[in-house]
Amino acid sequence: MRATRLHDCPAPAKLNLFLHVNGRRADGYHLLQTVFQMVDHGDVLHFDLRADERIVRTTDVPGVPEQGDLIVRALLLLQAAYARRHGHPPPGIDVAIDKRLPMGGGLGGGSSDAATALMVANSLWEAGLTREELMALALPLGADIPFFIFGQTAFAEGVGEALQPVQAPDCWYVVIEPGVAVPTAAIFCSEHLTRDTKPVRITDFSRHTMNRTDSTGFGRNDLQAVAVSLFPPVAQAIDWLSAHGDARMTGSGACVFCAFSSEMEADTVLQQVPGIWTAWKAKALMHHPLNTVLQVSAVIE
Known part of the structure; x- marks a missing residue:
């Protein structure tokens, strides 16, 4: 049925x-x-x-x-x-x-x-x-x-x-919500957006993360410079979180994150986040949780 x-x-x-x-x-x-x-x-x-x-x-x-x-x-x-x-x-x-x-x-x-x-x-x-x-x-x-x-x-x-x-490291993240909504169009339409970053290969990322316990240090977010110039709260969150590791923005913003090799490290930082921001920790997922619920393969042939 x-x-x-x-x-x-x-x-x-x-x-x-x-x-x-x-x-x-x-x-x-x-x-x-x-x-x-x-x-x-x-x-x-x-x-x-x-x-x-x-x-x-x-x-x-x-x-x-x-x-x-x-x-x-x-x-x-x-x-x-x-x-x-x-x-x-x-x-x-x-x-x-x-x-x-x-x-x-x-x-x-x-x-x-x-x-x-x-x-x-x-x-x-x-x-x-x-x-x-x-x-x-x-x-x-x-x-x-x-x-x-x-x-x-x-x-x-x-x-x-x-x-x-x-493959990416099986790590923990602290994510800060700076309290602003960043419209994607405003970032991509900016005349200040860098649009000529040299392409990388998937093997470049894989080699960098091999044997690492977190996902830090590879590349950058090209949209970040525009977002922090337009939305100061994003810059403030990145500045604060950068004291604890390689903090960067996700997508076109506004949320920022930092990777940690253990839940204990993430908890330690999370407890220190200023109360002006909403913040949370999360574990990396290798596969979508619905793959198991719906009994579908996680790999596309």
Whole structure:
């Protein structure tokens, strides 16, 4: 019998262990290289099939209208793909969200939510789409979404959609939320953004991290210089956290992070974070936690 609900579904945050901008395409999209890594902190979603065909977000998310939510948009795309494949639409879905990740934080919260929604609905509907088909379906909505569906630490190129699995240290992170939302467009449109970083190879990253107990020291985040100039709280958080290690911004900001080889080290730093900021610790995830729940392979052949 088909399952009708799936609750407590994780939508983990991601960190960009480095982020280089290598160029800009004629259509305005930037060419990037980065390593995406998920951590065990994020939003939690709950799904219930409906008797009708509606996609309904049952939780209010301030600043995000329901029809503009990536979750709803992603599910509508999958619903249409199902109808084309099976000749009739699947049942609708109610989606509730325990929102823990800040918007404009560079943690991929909205993208992760959408990816979790696609993976869960594909299972509940028995839609039968492969991981590659889900990634292709999601790409027009946002370049980060395919990574979460890919489901493991990844070296990414292109606009972020060309993914290869890569190993990264099994470490702990302290993440600071500086209390500002950084609009991605403001960073990428800046005339001060460096767009000519020399490309690296996946083996460069692998050699650097080999035998390390944390993920520090490789490359940089090319978006960071622009973000700190526009948003002083980001600069202040980086300055404070830099006293404890190689602190850097994730994504286009605003959140900043630092890697530690043990939970004890992360706890020691976390206890010292000034009360003006929200901060938390998280463990690196090698694979998406839904891989086990939905019994799907973590590796794309």
